[in-house]
Amino acid sequence: MPELPEVETVKNGLAPIVEGRRLFRVIQRRDKLRIPLPENFAERLQGRRVERIGRRAKYLLFHLDGPDILICHLGMSGRMTVTAAGDRGAPDIFGKHDHIILETDAHDLVTYNDPRRFGLMTLCPADGLDQHRLFCHMGPEPLGNEFNPGYLATCAENRRSPIKNFLLDQRVVAGLGNIYVCEALFEAGISPKKNAGDLTGDEAEKLVPVIRDVLGRAIRAGGSSLKDYAQIDGTLGYFQHQFRVYGRAGESCPTSGCGGEIIRIIQGGRSTFYCPACQD
Numbered sequence: 001m002p003e004l005p006e007v008e009t010v011k012n013g014l015a016p017i018v019e020g021r022r023l024f025r026v027i028q029r030r031d032k033l034r035i036p037l038p039e040n041f042a043e044r045l046q047g048r049r050v051e052r053i054g055r056r057a058k059y060l061l062f063h064l065d066g067p068d069i070l071i072c073h074l075g076m077s078g079r080m081t082v083t084a085a086g087d088r089g090a091p092d093i094f095g096k097h098d099h100i101i102l103e104t105d106a107h108d109l110v111t112y113n114d115p116r117r118f119g120l121m122t123l124c125p126a127d128g129l130d131q132h133r134l135f136c137h138m139g140p141e142p143l144g145n146e147f148n149p150g151y152l153a154t155c156a157e158n159r160r161s162p163i164k165n166f167l168l169d170q171r172v173v174a175g176l177g178n179i180y181v182c183e184a185l186f187e188a189g190i191s192p193k194k195n196a197g198d199l200t201g202d203e204a205e206k207l208v209p210v211i212r213d214v215l216g217r218a219i220r221a222g223g224s225s226l227k228d229y230a231q232i233d234g235t236l237g238y239f240q241h242q243f244r245v246y247g248r249a250g251e252s253c254p255t256s257g258c259g260g261e262i263i264r265i266i267q268g269g270r271s272t273f274y275c276p277a278c279q280d
């Protein structure tokens, strides 16, 4: 599943293609992805100008000049590809899993491809984003100012769940996924099994910058173009080389002098990777 840094990379890659451009044509090749597409979806988008592309948690947001915002989630296997006007065939040939195609007024194509169709696209009133059912219960962005040690410490008070599960709770912080929680807890030296309610002020001070840092590094590693993104893994992968504990069970701990071994446990149905020797 694409995590926040991947979505941010897609956003950065799409921005120069779509921002300031009108949607000349919208081709809709299905009625539904994970959920049905809105009525008159293509018609409502056609002719609109994309003023800005943004992101909330793992959702891409196309801010339009009309009454709607286009919300897009890549699900498990969704990807956006760009075909520059000059590289288009005549006629265009679309694949089986190319579900939505946006053609800009520069005649570049942005294609949403999703073999498993767990992704979604929907429309929301421009002034109703925070009240939308997808967003109304979401906590702050991990890279935003609202997410700070004071906030985290207050949120964690009296929580009885392990810190790992607590950080995956989208009401606490939005868009932080399994991989980056494992990495951040490792770098902060905090056990994933620690009770969230036992998080100390010092640990909260340490954890917040570490979370920003692991996400920031992954975003920088992803580069700023979709081409870079695709090169990492043709089927939309993660920034593997960045991980210090995730997926490394049985390997020795990368902390010099630790001598511990990375282990994998299951918490809340998800894999957790950590070093019991230096995360306590």
Ligand SMILES: [Zn+2]
Pocket: 253, 254, 255, 258, 259, 260, 261, 275, 276, 277, 278, 279
């Ligand atoms: Zn260690």
